Amino acid sequence: MTFVAEVSRLVASAAQLYAGTPGRQQVDEIGARLAGPLRVAIAGKVKAGKSTLLNALVGEELAPTDAGECTRVPWWFRDGLTYRVTLRPRVGTPQAARFTRTDGALEVDLGDFDAGDLESIDVEWPSRALRTLTLIDTPGIASATPALTHAAERFFSPDDERAGPADAVIYLMRHLHAADVGFLESFTDDAFAGSTPVNTIAVLSRADELGVGRLDAMESAARVAGRYRQDRRLARLCQTVVPVAGLLAQAAVTMREDEYRLFRRLAELPDGELEELLLSVDRFAARPGPAPAAERVALLRRFGIFGTRTAVHLIREGLGADATALKAGLLAVSGVDDLRSLLAQQFAARSDLLKGRAALLALADLVRRMPVAGTDALEADVERVQAGAHELVEMRFLNALRSGELTLPAGQDAEAARLLGGDGPDPRARLGLDASAGDADVRAALADALGRWQRRAESPLAFGPAKEAAQAVVRACEALAAGLAYGLE
Ligand SMILES: Nc1nc2c(ncn2[C@@H]2O[C@H](COP(=O)(O)OP(=O)(O)OP(=O)(O)O)[C@@H](O)[C@H]2O)c(=O)[nH]1
Numbered sequence: 001m002t003f004v005a006e007v008s009r010l011v012a013s014a015a016q017l018y019a020g021t022p023g024r025q026q027v028d029e030i031g032a033r034l035a036g037p038l039r040v041a042i043a044g045k046v047k048a049g050k051s052t053l054l055n056a057l058v059g060e061e062l063a064p065t066d067a068g069e070c071t072r073v074p075w076w077f078r079d080g081l082t083y084r085v086t087l088r089p090r091v092g093t094p095q096a097a098r099f100t101r102t103d104g105a106l107e108v109d110l111g112d113f114d115a116g117d118l119e120s121i122d123v124e125w126p127s128r129a130l131r132t133l134t135l136i137d138t139p140g141i142a143s144a145t146p147a148l149t150h151a152a153e154r155f156f157s158p159d160d161e162r163a164g165p166a167d168a169v170i171y172l173m174r175h176l177h178a179a180d181v182g183f184l185e186s187f188t189d190d191a192f193a194g195s196t197p198v199n200t201i202a203v204l205s206r207a208d209e210l211g212v213g214r215l216d217a218m219e220s221a222a223r224v225a226g227r228y229r230q231d232r233r234l235a236r237l238c239q240t241v242v243p244v245a246g247l248l249a250q251a252a253v254t255m256r257e258d259e260y261r262l263f264r265r266l267a268e269l270p271d272g273e274l275e276e277l278l279l280s281v282d283r284f285a286a287r288p289g290p291a292p293a294a295e296r297v298a299l300l301r302r303f304g305i306f307g308t309r310t311a312v313h314l315i316r317e318g319l320g321a322d323a324t325a326l327k328a329g330l331l332a333v334s335g336v337d338d339l340r341s342l343l344a345q346q347f348a349a350r351s352d353l354l355k356g357r358a359a360l361l362a363l364a365d366l367v368r369r370m371p372v373a374g375t376d377a378l379e380a381d382v383e384r385v386q387a388g389a390h391e392l393v394e395m396r397f398l399n400a401l402r403s404g405e406l407t408l409p410a411g412q413d414a415e416a417a418r419l420l421g422g423d424g425p426d427p428r429a430r431l432g433l434d435a436s437a438g439d440a441d442v443r444a445a446l447a448d449a450l451g452r453w454q455r456r457a458e459s460p461l462a463f464g465p466a467k468e469a470a471q472a473v474v475r476a477c478e479a480l481a482a483g484l485a486y487g488l489e
Pocket residue numbers: 045046047048049050051052053064065066067068069070071072138139140205206207208209244245246247248304
């Protein structure tokens with residue numbers, strides 16, 4: 001039985017045990033969460049660019065963004081059949097909310113509620129991007145406004161539930177700061193959510209600002225992100241760190257024809273004149289140039305100086321022959337395409353595992369808080385699955401390797417981490433092969449890896465955790481081989 005099927009079976013027995021009791025609703029919620037899309041929260045300090053990045057990922061300007069402190073309550077964005085916004089108060093029943101969408105972001109009427117009264121704002125929005133991932137925009141941590149920090153803390157570590165509401169986290173930071181490390185530590189602290197670096201990706205956000213709007217800003221940002229990846233503290237806490245210019249991504253994905261035309265006109269200006277205009281926002285607005293000043297300012301506000309410069313550069317290089325081409329070029333430069341592939345590879349591909357693990361934690365928590373007849377046996381079952389599921393064992397070893405808690409003989413760490421799914425769980429990523437590698441190559445590489453790790457697992461010199469890790473790698477290879485035999489590659 002697959003891991004997720006096993007977890008579903010446990011949820012079904014819990015539903016029977018709790019029938020007719022107050023615990024039943026919680027079991028239903030656990031079941032619904034297991035069946036629904038993976039829940040990914042976007043977290044970080046105030047003004048890290050969380051809402052902007054969320055919009056870029058959804059492909060629409062939905063979440064309000066602002067230069068002032070903006071997101072006061074967690075906003076959930078899920079795919080739905082209709083457009084609907086629901087307010088979930090901390091006390092009392094959820095209520096439908098009126099909303100408008102005039103110039104971009106949603107404006108939600110809170111009615112008689114204060115933001116502080118709400119646990120969350122739930123937005124259902126028909127969207128392809130939200131079909132595989134439910135995205136949650138969260139208030140900033142380490143805010144000067146204690147109420148916001150509390151709102152973020154309440155979301156990530158609710159007192160009544162050990163498993164927090166998010167299955168995975170995209171953590172935004174502008175520069176590495178003690179508060180970021182503190183937050184990631186608390187999120188990845190086993191004592192609370194059983195969370196691990198496997199479900200956290202860090203983003204070096206507002207990356208364009210690192211280069212003060214220069215064309216090579218993203219290259220500077222990539223170097224900084226590279227340094228962060230080498231930072232031991234961060235390596236223990238997240239999968240990887242990638243630079244993203246969220247503002248550019250948000251603007252590019254929602255680019256209009258008139259904006260494209262204005263970029264073309266800017267691209268036709270003589271070099272010196274354009275550079276003069278782009279020296280500062282004020283100049284861009286004040287000096288005469290193509291199109292009315294208000295239109296130019298609106299463009300600059302949406303794309304930023306870096307985005308505007310990049311758009312003009314791409315057009316001049318012949319990479320923006322039409323709006324679609326320019327959009328694709330800008331999205332690639334923004335880093336959001338790379339982030340999207342990482343999300344697919346690291347989160348979506350192990351969605352069942354991450355959701356199943358969250359469901360086990362929630363079940364374990366429920367049976368402890370609200371024991372009823374029969375929950376003793378259920379608790380033991382949950383523990384058995386938690387301890388025995390190969391997918392979870394893999395994840396534990398992967399985390400131990402990443403955190404440096406476990407070290408293997410020279411040179412074996414990287415291969416073990418890869419085979420355990422560190423670069424993504426699909427067979428080619430595990431075997432370190434190109435995505436285009438043929439089946440024969442996959443089989444050959446697998447046989448090779450299996451033989452090598454079997455010898456290591458059985459070596460009389462191997463003992464303790466290193467031996468167990470080698471056994472876990474062998475088991476991972478065997479699972480791959482079984483998958484290939486069934487044509488599941
Ligand atoms: N230059 C630049 N500005 C950005 C970027 N992302 C966001 N911003 C700007 O930064 C400000 C804050 O952006 P938000 O997306 O609202 O940030 P947030 O983290 O959601 O903020 P809070 O909800 O208040 O915590 C806005 O003025 C954005 O336009 C970026 O990639 N580059």
